[in-house]
Amino acid sequence: MRAWLQTRWYSPVPPLPLLPLAWLYGRVAAVRRRRLLSTAPYLPVPVIVVGNVTVGGTGKTPFVIWLVEHLRRWGWNPGVVSRGYGGRAPHYPHRVDAADDPRHCGDEPLLIARRTAVPVVVDPDRVAAVRHLVETSRVDIVVSDDGLQHYRLARHLEICIVDGARGLGNGALLPAGPLREPPERLREVDLVVVNGDGWTDSVLRPLRMHVQITDARSISGNVVRPLADFRGRPVHAVAGIGHPARFFAALRARGLDLIEHAFADHQAYDRQTLAFGDDLPVLMTEKDAVKCAAFAAPHWWQVPAQAQLAPADAARVQESVSRLRSVAG
Structure with missing residues (x-):
């Protein structure tokens, strides 16, 4: 419905x-x-x-x-x-x-x-x-x-x-x-x-x-990586926001090959929810990342966004x- x-x-x-x-x-x-x-x-x-x-x-x-x-x-x-x-x-x-x-x-x-x-x-x-x-x-x-x-x-x-x-x-x-x-x-x-x-x-x-996305930041540490580093193999893209397609489109515009995972807005996560059965990088919005900090794996990354006028x-x-x-x- x-x-x-x-x-x-x-x-x-x-x-x-x-x-x-x-x-x-x-x-x-x-x-x-x-x-x-x-x-x-x-x-x-x-x-x-x-x-x-x-x-x-x-x-x-x-x-x-x-x-x-x-x-x-x-x-x-x-x-x-x-x-x-x-x-x-x-x-x-x-x-x-x-x-x-x-x-x-x-x-x-x-x-x-x-x-x-x-x-x-x-x-x-x-x-x-x-x-x-x-x-x-x-x-x-x-x-x-x-x-x-x-x-x-x-x-x-x-x-x-x-x-x-x-x-x-x-x-x-x-x-x-x-x-x-x-x-x-x-x-x-x-x-x-x-x-x-x-x-x-x-x-x-x-x-x-x-709204422009910036470099990826590790959720479990202080590592920063350009999004260009994730080109060349698929990545899991996670978005539990009001309009996930916007986040996915922004990542694709940077040349990334995505496996999309669209969740409900304000989705509650646990590690099992985001266990996709491989070691591919997982990229998510900052809004999702704040709910994953306590159990984030090393290959999980947040992608901050900046509003520009x-x-x-x-x-x-x-x-x-x-x-x-x-x-x-």
Whole structure:
């Protein structure tokens, strides 16, 4: 059923029998949004929400990392909050440590904490997460990793990430399409960032982000190898992300011969799951690697990814963020 839905979501015509359910979903979501926005509590620092309107991966986490790094360059002291999807902490709010267990905090918050070294707090209640972050850290701006539809969280800037290859799919709401909110929602956010080439909108003038993979790094040590070293024989490619095909395509573009292993987003791994019966190298995303560090074999490698924006697009983000100084003051 899931595979059938995914196919129909990204085909031109939505499944007609599901359209009444999509209409009902939209009505309920609209009522919920109005109710929660009217009661969103005051927060003492500016909040930037980075999210999406579609189900599945869009490249949100690489952009969050890019944004946090640039906020520091622009003179801010940022922190990050997240729901911590895929983890269950002993208590909430939970402060993420670089040596944390991904089963407690989730894979994406742990990756963000390790890559940026800024304070990261997870809590299904993101308002509680922001308050804890402000009370326990010297932050003057907060980035919410996901949470565009978490309307209890007051926000001062909304950034929506769209997958360039898949766009908005068939344009229908769940369950007839991949949309959590109507396409018109993009007209309300402050910035739309498209990950990769493809989808665009002449009215929105979206920013364009490209995510580039870098050299491979061993998971069980500190060895770095160029991806070119893996040419000439097959490698196992592992991706438990929202859109595994993007990772596989990036590796193929570097000339690698892949044996693909696509897992569900936020997949929980053990060594047996990744025992493929040979000694071929295993290359995986950073998001997968944070869940494999405790049992990684020497021939397992992570492939980091870096978000890149053109200078003009980065300047548009900086300009939007600069307006938040009045809120911080």
